[in-house]
Amino acid sequence: MKKTLIPLLSTCLALVAHAAPKPNIIYILADDMGYGDVHCLNPERSKIATPHIDRLAAEGMIFTDAHSSSSVCTPTRYGVMTGRYNWRTHLQEGVIWGYSKPLIAADRLTVPQLLKQQGYNTAMIGKWHLGMELPTLDGKPVMEGKKDQRKPKKTNIDWKGEIKEGPVDRGFDYLYGISASLDMAPYIWIENDRFVGEADNHHPSKPAPGFKKDQVLASIGNKTVEYLKKQDASKPFFIYVPLTSPHTPIVPSAQWKGKSSLGSYGDFMMETDHVIGQIMKAVDASEFAENTVVIVTADNGCSKAAKIDRLEKKGHFPSAHLRGSKADLWDGGHRVPFIVRWPKGVQAGSTSDETICLTDLMATAAELAGTTVPPHAGEDSVSFAPALKGEPIQSTRQGVIHHSISGHFAYRQGKWKLLLAKGSGGWTSPTERQVKPGSPVAQLYDMEADPGETKNLYTSHPEVAKQLLQQLQADVSKGRSTAGSASQNDIENIQLWKNNK
Known part of the structure; x- marks a missing residue:
């Protein structure tokens, strides 16, 4: 009996040892970066140097028809994390704020949760903007009865308390980031489920000691590099890196001011490209570079706060050949840069014209990790993994x-x-x-x-x-746009026509 089992056991161990290792995934999400802000995507009408993103594209694949699920911030981030459209929740328009309650329900599967189930280390470094339960001194909600969610006059936060229902409760092993945008209080770092230091409840718009808005982008890059240096090829990892740039406030650090000929926005875009380059340098210096999928994209198009009209007069068109910009239904609002580098699985210098959506991360990550999305999860997610191999996407989604x-x-x-x-x-x-x-x-x-x-x-x-x-x-x-049994939207009536059709 033992003689029969030993060869069988040896064979099984050999198969495991030679099984294709699951790829690492780094998902970098720029904030308000237009399709035309990346030079290689808009060579004739882009005046901003983006050498690191351009190199990423030259070494990987450009998706020319990729779309964020919304033309503004929070909704897109919900879709990235859940594979589901935001308007299936109560968020029918606009965004949430820095003190808002969680938008992702506790029982809703997220990409990091799915990948953790497949043995991945998971980390998020950057801007969350999907709500969390912040601890308070009196047990009452932070913004109860207050209308000014962006810049309140007074808050009741317990800066030493435990933060709940944030990224670490939605699948991330590690978090270093901020609750929302840099133009939304509170201005303080969060590490895992705790604040880093204390801010002032009587002056909520004042950053916490040591928190400098023009240093946040660099800190995100440095923390990501630091995390990468702790990883090795023995266990796959997923890092979600939602940048704070080039979103308002447009605050390039001192060393980047004046680097472009376009003012602060051009400078900030160049710094954004530099931070992406730092992350890529850390990947390239590692032992796992060959099997690491790096995705660079954006949550929506360029914001009018960038003073698009002035940029265009100087020859830079943030939306390239597309109409509109952030917030719009026209493609300039939601067609975004989408570049994938994976030396082991993507042909360098390749292009895909397939129409994809940022909700597609969940199904794609599942396929790359060798699993499938369970029923009643990722209802609007389709894997674009076939496109990475130059094959047609087998989509059950009609549009x-x-x-x-x-x-x-x-x-x-x-x-x-x-x-x-x-x-x-x-x-x-x-x-x-x-x-x-x-x-x-x-x-x-x-x-x-x-x-x-x-x-x-x-x-x-x-x-x-x-x-x-x-x-x-x-x-x-149907509650879903992909094949499968019907699911339920979180609200009963979704108004399709907003112009009283």
């Missing part, structure tokens, strides 16, 4: 749903894009209030012939508009 800051919907299927809005659905003119009387109630564009969304075909192709609307309605009502 991709876009969402603007004001909650307007759009639907993209193949070359067609339907917008349930008369104007931008966001901040770019014409907004919904600026559209001329008598304008069509919606917009329809052929994105192959007209990527700049200049010729509205809604009235001339009613059959196409009808088909897209029906598919959008089905994806919303």
Whole structure:
């Protein structure tokens, strides 16, 4: 009996030893970086030097038709972490704040949780902006009864207390970051479930001692490098690196001021590229570089706070050839840079024109880790892993749903894009209030012939508009846009038409 088992055991051990190791995954999410801000994606109309991102693209794959699930911050981050559209929650428009309660439900599977189940170390370094339960001195919610969520006059935070329902309770082994954007209090670092130091409840807009806004980006880079140096090839890891740049406040550090010819925004973009380069340098110096997937993307398009009109006068077009910018339904609001380098699995200098969404991280990570997304999780996530090998994506999703800051919907299927809005659905003119009387109630564009969304075909192709609307309605009502049993949205009625159609 023993003689039979020993060879069998030896064979099994040999198979395990030669099994393909699971790749490490580093997901870098820039904040408000336009498609055209990356030089290699917009060579003729970009005036910002991004040598490190350009090198990443030269050594990996560029996705030319990647979209954030929303044209603003919090909603996109929800989709990245859960593989599910944000408007399936109570967040139907806008964003949450630095003191807000958790948007991700406790029983909702996240990407880091899924990967932890597959033996990964998980870490997040950077900006969360998905809410958490902050400890208070009186047991009452931080912002109870107060309207000014961005810059309150007074708070009741217990700076020595335990933070709950944050990143470490949503799947991350390690956290070093901030609760929300750098233009939203509180301004203090958080490590795991504790504040680093103490801020002032009587002056909430004042940063905690040692917290300097123009040093946050560099600190995120340094902490990421520090974490990478502690890893080795014996266990796979997932690092989520949501940067704070080039989002407002546009605060390049002293050494980067004046580096571009475009003012503070150009300087901040160059510093953003530099930090990504530092992370890449740490990866390249490691023993696991060959089997590490590095993804660089953004949560939405460039913000008008960058003074886009001035940038364009100087020859820099943050949205490249696309119409609109952050907050909009037009592609400039949500078509984002998406670059993947994986020496072991991606051909250098390759390109994919497949339409993908940032909700696709969950299904892709699952496939790369050798598992599948369980039922009633990642309802809007499709794996783009086949595209990394130059193969077609086998999608059970009919199309991709876009969402603007004001909650307007759009639907993209193949070359067609339907917008349930008369104007931008966001901040770019014409907004919904600026559209001329008598304008069509919606917009329809052929994105192959007209990527700049200049010729509205809604009235001339009613059959196409009808088909897209029906598919959008089905994806919303079923609680999922991928194959599988119906799921439930968190709210009962989701309003598709915001213009009283």
